[in-house]
Amino acid sequence: MSEKNTNKKKQKARKALRLIILIIFLLFSTAIGLLHQYGKNWIPVGVDALCPFGGIESAYALITSGEMLPRIALSSFILLGAIVIIAVIFRRSFCGNVCALGTLQELFGRLGRLIFKKRPVMPSGIDKPLRYLKYLVLLAIVVFSAIYATLIIRPFDPWAAYHHLLSPELFSEFLVGFFILAASLLLSVVFDRFFCKYLCPMGGFLGIISKIGLFKVKRNKGTCIDCMACNKACPVNIPVQSLEKVTTAECIQCMECINSCPVKNTLYNEGPSKKRISPTLLIGISVLIFAAVVGSTTLTGTFKWGEVSIEEGLKKTGELDPDTITGRNTFRQVSELSGIPKEAFIERFGLSGDEFDAPIRESAHKEGSTFDTDDVKEFVREKMQR
Ligand code: SF4
Numbered sequence: 001m002s003e004k005n006t007n008k009k010k011q012k013a014r015k016a017l018r019l020i021i022l023i024i025f026l027l028f029s030t031a032i033g034l035l036h037q038y039g040k041n042w043i044p045v046g047v048d049a050l051c052p053f054g055g056i057e058s059a060y061a062l063i064t065s066g067e068m069l070p071r072i073a074l075s076s077f078i079l080l081g082a083i084v085i086i087a088v089i090f091r092r093s094f095c096g097n098v099c100a101l102g103t104l105q106e107l108f109g110r111l112g113r114l115i116f117k118k119r120p121v122m123p124s125g126i127d128k129p130l131r132y133l134k135y136l137v138l139l140a141i142v143v144f145s146a147i148y149a150t151l152i153i154r155p156f157d158p159w160a161a162y163h164h165l166l167s168p169e170l171f172s173e174f175l176v177g178f179f180i181l182a183a184s185l186l187l188s189v190v191f192d193r194f195f196c197k198y199l200c201p202m203g204g205f206l207g208i209i210s211k212i213g214l215f216k217v218k219r220n221k222g223t224c225i226d227c228m229a230c231n232k233a234c235p236v237n238i239p240v241q242s243l244e245k246v247t248t249a250e251c252i253q254c255m256e257c258i259n260s261c262p263v264k265n266t267l268y269n270e271g272p273s274k275k276r277i278s279p280t281l282l283i284g285i286s287v288l289i290f291a292a293v294v295g296s297t298t299l300t301g302t303f304k305w306g307e308v309s310i311e312e313g314l315k316k317t318g319e320l321d322p323d324t325i326t327g328r329n330t331f332r333q334v335s336e337l338s339g340i341p342k343e344a345f346i347e348r349f350g351l352s353g354d355e356f357d358a359p360i361r362e363s364a365h366k367e368g369s370t371f372d373t374d375d376v377k378e379f380v381r382e383k384m385q386r
């Protein structure tokens with residue numbers, strides 16, 4: 001006999017708690033992005049240095065040359081380490097319970113559930129092959145990043161575009177990324193977590209690791225009443241009701257199925273030695289691992305949140321470090337601190353007198369510009385080596 005779940009309130013509270021956690025991560029990440037663009041007293045590092053995927057893109061360069069790709073910092077590797085630890089234990093719990101891009105899509109998905117009574121399901125003939133696309137994207141990025149030693153994904157990255165929504169770089173550097181972001185969010189209104197399911201290379205990477213993940217959703221078919229509530233709740237369309245164990249790399253451990261099942265102890269998350277873990281504890285431990293890794297490395301000074309200004313870099317080493325140049329610096333500042341004459345900048349970048357005194361990003365991102373801030377860094381690096 002199946003035992004009706006008497007804890008609907010508890011399930012609702014768990015769902016609400018998860019949503020609150022997701023929104024906190026999204027707001028935190030958004031605030032960091034805004035401070036990077038508009039901060040005055042303290043400027044955090046850019047989105048690339050705070051993206052775990054940067055660790056994957058930069059791994060080849062680090063192994064072969066001992067150097068990270070431009071814009072990537074140790075923080076990317078630390079974040080990557082944290083989510084790999086989470087994936088080994090709780091599979092893709094990072095995707096389901098931490099990732100801010102996933103949250104954005106989920107919020108649009110919730111809007112869709114309000115608008116449409118019955119949302120369409122992607123036909124399986126299209127859905128199945130599309131799911132492999134994220135692995136292809138992952139492979140292409142790893143290979144091309146290794147060949148070209150640059151952040152090849154940057155212009156296409158919807159998360160980088162999100163962090164530049166209010167910046168002049170949006171249309172000059174992130175136009176494609178912006179379209180991917182807009183399309184993914186709009187499509188998520190109809191098909192939950194569209195980008196996660198089909199395109200996210202990080203999801204592909206974590207999906208591969210999740211195959212050895214310790215905890216999995218399981219179903220007691222003896223007590224299941226085939227109500228399909230789990231299938232309906234699953235944002236990545238896993239047919240939980242027809243499985244005994246959710247082993248697919250698609251599961252993002254969001255716990256929505258468990259928190260929707262009306263029969264007690266029918267769906268649960270189980271790990272080694274048949275140890276069960278409650279949905280709240282699973283999400284809590286995932287967040288704790290993430291916070292502990294980031295927190296401890298912040299305390300030791302390995303994880304750097306703040307950008308090193310051009311002046312601070314100069315103070316430390318006695319000469320200008322081209323990597324500390326940002327779009328906020330003016331050409332005049334760079335010229336004075338590097339000793340490279342004004343005329344060299346004017347000639348190389350075709351600047352007017354006003355542009356020489358304005359932040360680099362203003363001329364780098366005006367329509368028709370033939371250079372960006374990275375070109376200025378490269379120019380300074382070359383000149384200083386001579
Ligand atoms: S199977 Fe359950 S835990 Fe996995 S993604 Fe679907 S709803 Fe979330």
Ligand code: SF4
Nearest residue numbers: 224225227228230261
């Ligand atoms: S929610 Fe899923 S597992 Fe739970 S009773 Fe309904 S069909 Fe069975």
